[in-house]
Amino acid sequence: MLVKLQHSCILILNKIDLIKRPELKMAYKYFNLLYKFEKIFMISALKNDGLFDLINYLSEFAPVGPWLYPEDQATDSSNDFLSAEITREKLFLNLHQELPYSTAVITEQFEKKKDKSLIIKQVIFALKESHKKIILGESGSNIKKINIEARSELEKIFEQKVHLFLFVKIRPWSDHPEEYLV
Numbered sequence: 001m002l003v004k005l006q007h008s009c010i011l012i013l014n015k016i017d018l019i020k021r022p023e024l025k026m027a028y029k030y031f032n033l034l035y036k037f038e039k040i041f042m043i044s045a046l047k048n049d050g051l052f053d054l055i056n057y058l059s060e061f062a063p064v065g066p067w068l069y070p071e072d073q074a075t076d077s078s079n080d081f082l083s084a085e086i087t088r089e090k091l092f093l094n095l096h097q098e099l100p101y102s103t104a105v106i107t108e109q110f111e112k113k114k115d116k117s118l119i120i121k122q123v124i125f126a127l128k129e130s131h132k133k134i135i136l137g138e139s140g141s142n143i144k145k146i147n148i149e150a151r152s153e154l155e156k157i158f159e160q161k162v163h164l165f166l167f168v169k170i171r172p173w174s175d176h177p178e179e180y181l182v
Contacts, residue, residue, distance in 0.1 A: 008038035012054065017044040080107035082157070083120050087150045087166065091124070091135070094146050098134050102127050104171075117161035120154065125171040132168050143168065 011031055016024055028040060039057065043050035069076060077085075084105040091099055109121035126132045136143050143166055151164040 009035065010057070011035075011037045011040045013040065013042045014045055016042045017047050017049065079158075080110050083107050083110065083150075083154055084122060086153050086157070087122055087124070087146065087164075090146045090150045090153075094142060094149070095134065103131070103135070113163075115161075117163060118154075118158060119163045119165070121165045122167070124166060124168045126168060127170070127172065129170060132170055135168050 013024075013027065013031075019027070024042065028042070031037065031040060041050055041054045041057070043054055045051065075082060084107045088103075088105045091103060091105070104125040105122055106125065107120060107122050109119060111119045113119060124135055126135060134142070135146075137145075147164055147166050150166075151162050154162045154164065
């Protein structure tokens with residue numbers, strides 16, 4: 001990842017826990033020859049290795065100013081978008097190679113009930129009937145598993161009971177190309 005800082009540039013190499021030391025040294029030398037970086041950080045975000053140095057370095061350059069969002073706000077994305085992304089992730093994780101990549105997930109309803117639970121209704125749009133069959137699975141097995149996993153994660157995120165309803169429909173990509181995964 002390249003980060004531009006006041007006319008200088010740093011390089012952040014992540015996942016160093018997956019590379020052997022000799023290869024890491026070669027990569028460091030190569031990138032150093034490629035461009036005159038202000039600094040090169042080698043980190044493993046997974047193992048929290050090197051992150052402290054990176055954060056300290058970046059905090060020196062961060063402009064002083066007011067917080068743009070409340071302290072307890074985790075994202076600037078809407079609940080509709082966030083819940084659709086969770087469902088989309090579960091599609092990827094469960095269908096692997098079979099997933100039709102031209103698939104869109106849209107949250108059509110996000111409503112808080114009187115009992116404080118959430119009703120979330122989403123449509124998974126596919127391009128063809130054959131894609132719909134893959135998403136549904138035999139006797140609905142795939143969509144049921146995706147629903148259970150997405151609902152479970154949504155309940156953790158929103159910290160309340162979630163009633164998740166998933167519908168799979170066919171829609172040509174030309175109707176809404178920006179919504180489809182490609």
